[in-house]
Amino acid sequence: MRVLVADDERLLADAVAQGLRRLSMAVDVVYDGDSALERVAVNRYDVAVLDRDMPGCGGDEVCRRVAAAQQGTKVLMLTAAAGIRDRVEGLGLGADDYLTKPFAFAELAARVQALSRRSGVALPPVLDRAGIVLDSTRYTVTRDGQLLSLSSKEFAILHVLMRAEGRVVSTEELLEQAWDEHADPFTNTVRMTVMTLRRKLGDPPVIHTVRRAGYRIG
Template identity: 80%
Template structure:
């Protein structure tokens, strides 16, 4: 899943982004509303975490623009204001959820994951194919009952392949969904992640390479 985090408190934004990346999410960061909206017009995000109180273009403004664009991005608003009126006002803008600062990262992560599931309601929290089982909520994966020790990128690649349900997934699509905007489109990061994932999945091989097209998970 791909997440946008926008907050003018740079340390907070970077800390949240790093925590979400450790949960195998691709995260882009903006430090103002203009940067957040610019990224949202270029990339498709499952969830946008927006500080309401950014100077200039606020999180409220970005939330309205996302709603008007019909992007389908779920919005979690952050604010230091804890009053009921503030929460009601934020949700009235079209936001999907609201969290007051200071907050526990575990709660923010749980809310982001819940919103991401709502952005793709057809997806099941547990995916299974060819003896491979992936539990999104628990961030765990198994093959034939054997627990797999996967890096966040390997987990993200496996998640995308399972979601594809046998469809061929291009390297570009894997890069878009599993890495952030700073990923070099000419890097071999996808190939390396697929290679190490194959090794950890073991025999018989289940990830097929389709020449000049990409990868798919076999039956």
């Protein structure tokens, strides 16, 4: 899952990003509306977490443009204004959800997860394929009933592959969905992460390499 966090409160934005990354999300962070627009112009995000009161291009305008682009990105608007009128205005701009500051991180994470399930083809939070059960709400993976210990990136790659339901997923797509903008596309990071994931999943192998195309599970 790819998430954009845009908030001029740097400590808050960085803390939110760090927490979401621990939940196996790929997170890009910006601190103003202009930078947010630059990111959404070049990257496909499942969810954008936008502060309504940012310098430069405000969160309202970023929300309008994200909604107008119709790329499937869901918007969670953050604001210190807690009045009903403010929430109605935010939703009227095209936001999909609204959260007032201060907030509990657990609630924000749950809202981001819920929005991500609405950003594309609706899928259940628990995926089951080839004896592997992945629970994206509890962040657990089992194979044949055995609980597995995966890193955040291994979990993210497995989630992308299982969502593809047997379709071949390219290395570029895995980089786009499981890593943030600082990932080096010329490294073998995907190959190495898939290799360790295969080892942890055990035998018989369920992740298959399709030469010059990518990976599939099944």
